[in-house]
Amino acid sequence: MPHEGEPLExxxxxxxxxxxPADPGPGHESTLAxxxxxxxxxxxxAWLRHRHLQPGISSPVAVLAAATQRTSRIRLGTAVTPLGWENPLRLAEDLATVDVLSGGRLHPGVSVGPPMHFERVRAALYPDxxxxxxxxxxxxxxxLRLLRGERASPFRGTEGIEVFSDRVEPHSPxxxxxxxxxxxxxxxxxxAGQxxxxxxxxxxxxxxxxEDFAEIQASHLRAFRAAHPAGAAARASQGLxxxxxxxxxxxxxxxYAAYVAARTPRTRSPQGPGRMLFAPDLLGTGEEIAAQLHAHAGYREVREVVFALPFGFEHEDYVQLLTDIAGRLGPALGWRPAGGVP
Known part of the structure; x- marks a missing residue:
């Protein structure tokens, strides 16, 4: 695991x-850029988060379909698709289609549970x-069964001039x-490990x-690998x-300092009846953040990370943040850019 001196992979x-919401086109274009x-x-x-009934990407799979045509190497993922909003068969068709378009670069992230604010949306989402x-x-x-190509219908064959499959098509091995x-x-x-x-x-x-976020995250990672058939080789990613x-x-x-200050109070104790604990945002130079990560119990359990960009920033802010993550923070963690980038 990446203690100081060990490279992030x-x-x-x-x-x-x-x-x-009044002009959604530029925001979607900014995401693709x-x-x-x-x-x-x-x-x-690169990963997209779902935001239903909010001014954030509501259909990451559709946006990633566009991204497949504007990129050639970077892996594309959802983090995460809440399956309570989805029909698994229809989602399997969409995911397989985007994976084919990407040449096998899609990494779907999913979660379960009732949709957020289910009582407000149940009549529109699942009226019957x-x-x-x-x-x-x-x-x-x-x-998973549908993505693996297991039977989705009892019929496979031809009716008149139309050909039917008994599995989701396209199938993307x-x-x-x-x-x-x-x-x-x-x-x-x-x-997940099981x-x-x-x-x-x-x-x-x-x-x-x-109530120590880093220790809780580390315990999740250890439990995952202990239950996974691949053990220590099982893939897990840290998100902060x-x-x-x-x-x-x-x-x-x-x-940036004002943003972090406004969000810090919720990180000091568990929130709500679910006792949800939020991670502190990490603010500083690349070297300073790298030092915090090397001391973070959760980070020390992973070989890969998916760092979250803050909400509500301007496009030029994201350009600066990504440039510094790739050019300053990543190298301080021992990471080397993919695709031959210097």
Whole structure:
């Protein structure tokens, strides 16, 4: 694991893809431009987060389909798709289509549970079946079976001039092995390991037996690998918000500091009845953030990271942050950019 002096192997970033509801086009274009920049800077992966009924990317799979045509190397992922909003069969078709378009670069991240604010949206989302919907881990298993090419219909053959398959089409071999589970609890981390999935750790965790975020995240990673057939070789990624300031202007540094200060109080104790604990944002130069990460119990359990970009910043801020993550923070962690980028 990457203690100080041991190199980080994979570096990715996550964005929410904010936009102006009155004019959503520029925000979506900005998200695609950020992904293109990430590829040029040598990032290993770019991930989109779902935001339903909010001014953030509501359909990452559609946006990633566009990104497949504007990139050639960088891996593309969702972190995460909440399956409570999705029909697993239809989602499997969309994911397989985008994976084919990308040449096998798609890494779907998923989670389960009822949709956020379910009581507000159930009449629109599941007007006839809300009480019958299964929001358990079984929803992930259904998706995996469909991605693996298991039977989706009892019929395969020709009717008249139309040909029908009994599996999801297109079928993209290997896609199921690239599914990640986004877990915020010890139980979810262990379950993901038992199923042989990859694990995306969250910047929000359930406080169970401890109120130390780093130790909780580390315990999830250890439980995941202990349950995974691949053991220590099982893929897991750490997620935190990092805000390097190496090339930031004074005005940017002031705004970034205000952003972190406004969000810090919620990191001091578990929030709400679910006792959810938020990770502190990491602000400073690349060298300063690297020192914090090397001291972080969760970071010491991973070989790859997906750093989250802050919400609501301007496009030029994201350009500065990505440039500093790739050019300052990454090298301070021993990471080398992909694709031959110097």
């Amino acid at each position: 994979q570096l990715g970033f996550l964005t929410i893809g904010s936009f102006d 950020v992904i293109e920049l990430g590829e040029r800077l040598g990032f290993d992966s 079946t809300a009480d019958a919907e299964d929001f358990s881990y079984e929803r992930v298993l259904r998706l 290997g896609l199921a092995s690239r599914v990640w589970y986004g877990g915020a609890s010890l139980r979810s981390a262990a379950w 199923q042989g999935l990859n694990l995306l750790t969250s910047s929000v965790v359930r406080a169970e037996g401890s 918000v990092v805000i390097p300031t190496d090339s930031a202007t004074p005005a940017q540094r002031d705004r």
